[in-house]
Amino acid sequence: MARIKLDKISTRAPEHLDKDKTKADTANLLSELDELQNRMYAESKHSVLVILQGMDASGKDGTIRKVFGTMNPQGVAVSSFKTPTPEELAHDFLWRIHKQVPQKGMIKIFNRSHYEDILVTRVHKWCNDAQAKERMRAINDFENLLTTHNHTHILKFYLHISKEEQKKRLEERISNREKQWKYNDQDLTESKLWAIYRKMYEDCFTHCNEVPWIITPADQNWYKEHVVAKALHSLLKGLNMQYPGIKK
């Protein structure tokens, strides 16, 4: 496919879009999602894997809270992938990921994911281009396994923020007492690697797009939440799920 160029894609909602109307739409979608999720849980045939990627402060935590925060916790779970442990490093890079995929009936949210193994690792040169290529192939095979063999529907969101918006949010983490716990010295160091991170993300989009990426303009939370809710809603709506009858 043609290479996606992040610089050419707006980080903001389309100009004409009415904010209040969109927020009302999102609220309706969330309300319907509650019922669709219950149906999926009851039917236990499909599962959904939501992958959230994006630069630091791109709004991954907020997306989880706002879009998935009103669903039944019995049907939704979150896995956050941080620096791998020694045990995890002693396995292939998909080992810790595979353990966390959703079982039938569930929505699993990955807060960061196996994509970090071709992002942060490449930026810091812990993984060379040849290794990255092998990993991309393995990722495609892995996503294909989940999709084909367990009715797992994968939604991959790249939360697309501008450098200016990131700067503003990182500064707020320092000045706002209730957000300081989220601040990490590394955030500023990583922020300086902005251009190379963007290039590595574009590589992901190009080479791991069999399950397509949804590039989500994320400078405005209301629009980001709308895009995520809408994609999830379209997916679930399209599955034509039914409540099962009495077990025989």
Next chain:
Amino acid sequence: MARIKLDKISTRAPEHLDKDKTKADTANLLSELDELQNRMYAESKHSVLVILQGMDASGKDGTIRKVFGTMNPQGVAVSSFKTPTPEELAHDFLWRIHKQVPQKGMIKIFNRSHYEDILVTRVHKWCNDAQAKERMRAINDFENLLTTHNHTHILKFYLHISKEEQKKRLEERISNREKQWKYNDQDLTESKLWAIYRKMYEDCFTHCNEVPWIITPADQNWYKEHVVAKALHSLLKGLNMQYPGIKK
């Protein structure tokens, strides 16, 4: 302690209680809980284990949905314990339970729990009185381990319904198309064992009460939800949690 007699405890809200006012109170508690939970997650010092037990159709699923359904899924997770797998049975009865306890910062809800190992197993005589006594001792030690060594605060709810209310709800599972998936032939068989289940529950309350049980009148969902929300709120409020500052 004196034996708790379930027959002496009402399954309904106190007579004088105003339903609408209580529901409004609950909504306020839930809104404050959202903030308290975020604080606990940020501080990552304490964790909460909520144990839900009760007869079939006593409203465990509904409690999870209504009381925990508005919280940030990143800080709440549910573990449901069903019939043990062969691998689980090849270990001690607390092995599968221990794997699911909350890490610091998290609220974990157990939909059924290790108490089934002295409930359903005793009712069906898969476990004799001497074994049950050993298990009760192990459960007390285990709960003490979590409480003392990892700041895990345990809330144990027995959802207390009347036999009439259970019957009504089981019948609804058969007649309501959207609830049929919850129905299980065994439910009716188990329901006939009502008296012996009650006795086994009373044994739990008597012998495993170092972390006290909260007997929750559960015939009316609005009151049940209020009791659970209030207990959780009091607990979290009392922990005097603070947002941590910038990491050094």
